[in-house]
Amino acid sequence: MxxxxxxxxxxxxxxxxxxxxxxxxxxxxxxxxxxxxxxxxxxxxxxxxxxxxxxxxxxxxxxxxxxxxxxxxxxxxxxxxxxxxxxxxxxxxxxxxxxxxxxxxxxxxxxxxxxxxxxxxxxADEVARIQVEVLCWCGREGLLNARVVAGRVVREGRQVVIGDTVDTAEVRYQVLCRRHYRAGDLGGR
Known part of the structure; x- marks a missing residue:
């Protein structure tokens, strides 16, 4: 992520x-x-x-x-x-x-x-969210990790598929805010 x-x-x-x-x-x-x-x-x-x-x-x-x-x-x-x-x-x-x-x-x-x-x-005795600020392309807090295949957000498939965050990866992941995750909007990368 x-x-x-x-x-x-x-x-x-x-x-x-x-x-x-x-x-x-x-x-x-x-x-x-x-x-x-x-x-x-x-x-x-x-x-x-x-x-x-x-x-x-x-x-x-x-x-x-x-x-x-x-x-x-x-x-x-x-x-x-x-x-x-x-x-x-x-x-x-x-x-x-x-x-x-x-x-x-x-x-x-x-x-x-x-x-x-x-x-x-x-x-767990304690659960803490990582303190590094992760942002969606729009500048809002990035909360969700979208799986991207062929330039589109996919919502079906195996739960675990190894990918990366680079645009050239066959399967990649992109952090999105809830609004853009739900809309499948990857922004103008």
Missing amino acids: DCGKSTMALQMNHNHARQGRRGLVTTRIDRSLGPQVTTRIGLAHAAVEVTDALDLRDLVRDAWAEGVRVDYLVCDEASFYNLEHIDQMADLVDNYDVDVYAFGLATDFRSCLFPAAQRLFEL
Whole structure:
């Protein structure tokens, strides 16, 4: 959505690491090659790829068994995790004293909650909107992420399709205010 979620995730990891805390960075379906968190401003950090089979609690317990301290997890693209992963995050906080910071979109291209985001909202101790101001082409606050195919806003299809924000991408996403999202108006790009 070009609002700085992954940048904030990497900043969170950096700030905690500077204070001597040890953490793990995880991601799922990042647009880059290889298991890493990448940002559109050029930052990148190695990450553990979250698959359906991965149990986040086992990830932490395995690190502990190898003598690696884990104080926190930074979970990028959390909207693409499955519901079990979200419950595992809550378990890590409640029963293992591991801090968990999850970053992701709330809604998909149809403006419907991702199942993982809904579960995060149900269980999270705190939910905060990213403070980076994201604007629609008209200057209003950008609230929704439209999927654009062949120059048109589409409202049907698989919930998760990887794209980018550049005009040349086969599938791209454009942030719009509610008015222009509902109208399918991409402005004069």
